[in-house]
Amino acid sequence: MHAYGAAHEVRNEDLYAGLVRNGAVDAGEIDTTSPVGRAAQRHSLGKRKVRWIQQTLRQLGVIERVPGRRGVWRAVAKKELEKAPRNLVRVAFSTDLGLALWSDCSAFRRIDEPIHLILSSPPYPLSKARAYGGPSVKEYTEFICRSIEPLLRNLVPGGSLCLNLSNDIFLAGSPARSTYLERLTIALEDLGLSLMDRLAWENPSKPPGPTYWACKERVQLVHTWEPVLWMTNDPTRCLADNRRVLRPHSVATSKLIARGGEARSTSYGDGAHRLRPGSFGSETAGTIPRNILRIPHEASSIAPVRRAALDSGLPAHGALMPRDLARFLIEFLTPVDGMVADLFSGWFTTATQAEETGRRWICTEQMAQYVALGAWRLQDAPGFHSSFDLTRA
Template sequence: MKKGNRRPAPGQQDLFAAVRAAYQGATQMDNDQLYDKLASNGVIELGSLDERTPIGRTAQRHNTMKRRVRWIQQTLKAMGAIERVPGQRGTWQLKSGEEQLTAAAPGRVLVAFSTNLGLALWADCSALGSLNEPTSLVLSSPPYPLARPRAYGNPTQDQFSEFICRSLEPVLRSLVPGGSVCLNVSNDIFRAGTPARSTYLERLTLDIERRLGLFLMDRLIWVNPSKPPGPTMWACRERVQLVHSYEPVLWFSSDPARCLADNNRVLKPHTARHQQLQAKGGEQRDAEYGDGAHRLRPGSFSGATEGSIPRNVLQFPHEAGKPAAEFRAAVQASGLPAHGALMPRALARFLIEFLTPPGALVADLFGGWLTTGIEAEETGRRWVVTERFAQYIAASAWRFKDAPGFHSSFDFVS
């Protein structure tokens, strides 16, 4: 291949996926076999493996492509995905039990990837206590207190309130006056062995007010039309409950009098019926309803407005469509596990736009798929997200690969 027609070097995220996939397709490989496989798969050029570049103050010449591959090799080792073959120098294999998640070491904060607007940190959420930047919104979907924990684990109903308060305390030090905290939680948590719902949400609300000094602004309702039928036992088998369709979003503020929320940022288009009402000059009636609680006067609703104020019942399906499918396929191809819970992007976008002005800083304690981060990125907000498990934060980097300034260093598992 002529020099002028050489393929560009693969990005770090693309190379990571390729190295990971190479090990999935082989039992054992030494480094030379790995380089040859990457070249034969068209990921890197064979000639690039012979090039040497002066590096560092001593200007010693090294092959940068091989160094990148070996760095990813160490990343996969730290993530628990591969291991050295005993007794064979430089030979690696997939590690048995590789589906296990790799948690961040206590007290360690390392950058997984970044963009011009945000940082994704491989760390426990307590790391946000060191933030020196004023934070306008904390938006998180914490692990629900499920009876059967998912791979990432969760607190029990009795532990949940303490867990959330302890997780929020560090980041609240940087929350601005009028800043908000939004928690997407589950309504479908039941008392053990019964169809009676748990009151853990009520306990949580009271503890957040008493312990953290936050004020409850609303219990927003997220209606999910694509939610699968359930609860299986109590609605579908025993028939003593109705099929669930919503989850609450608890919205708190540090100072209601100075709340940064502005519904002008999330106005909806007027309905055709309302537009017709405006066109004919508004209401023609003069009437009272509810003992004077509501009154219509001639000319009401005649003024032109930019849109309709949304109600506090929000309807968004789970993320679907081509972008979501491509993302899932990319994660699957990389060999990384997909997080078991997904907040819809439309819900995160609505809350971010409603509760923060452009340029504000948004934080998320439990990154998961980094939905909060990607919606903050796309709406012009700065963001910082922590995720405890290396595999999840590595997989979520796919969502940001086209963001300005994207850099996935993978030095977070050195």
């Protein structure tokens, strides 16, 4: 790839010579021929090895043949994401329940619709930003506060803000975690929000990491959860209702209810907790969920969208909020007739789950290619209409 990056077009013979010069391939491997196959025709095994790697790079989509020129290749031009022009707000697509805008989150300054839930997974403050970019740790608090401020003025009393954030941001060159989450929480309090909880999203399919500190230096444990920061503008009127997200009783609890509850009379924790005969004997609609949400990434649900991206030549978004996490938060925090807003839509998972649960939604996304894939995900929703051909963006 260094050879292809240094020139617009590279002949195979020049490639071989360059690899020999920089020591990547021995000259003897290139110049020596050996009998190959049943016909025992003589070929350079070194050149065959280089061409095999060349084909691998072609399959990865990073190099391509120069049309009409045998044995001449070039690097594929990097496809940059197309960001919405500044101050442009364009309707990308809509459904009977929702509206997707090709714009950054400043579009919400022009919207007066009451919002019941702001649900988003903002860019993480990574040391190496993904394709869509993102702020540094130092910039992060100001970036988030500036981004959500236009939405907060339309948040109804008791409405909620939920942000899926990263717990794995480390100080430079150190295994110590950054306290950016704490600083962000305090800054959001200054905007008039109150902390309701830090829900823990446990992802059992999360790859092992942090790779350096856990797998190489061995001073950290493997991470498996991310925080979901839940805040509201009025705790006394919070619209959350755990009856909307009750879970089925376990087999043991169902049997306990069936036999009329506990037969024992005892206490625990110096009397802080007491069991009396009949405790847990009443039939209920389900179990109240705990604040640790064990939800794996759902690769199968997003696979068709990834294939659509590949077929259309569109770049897929590098981060994914699982649909079950979005669905749980929407149902828990939003009444059925409520409005859900996402200012960093990415895969438009918030929109798909609002749609499926009967909530209205407004989403902004500033990268045209991601909006196109969002339209692909929602194309079967009632009343779907695409305002312009984003696949040409």
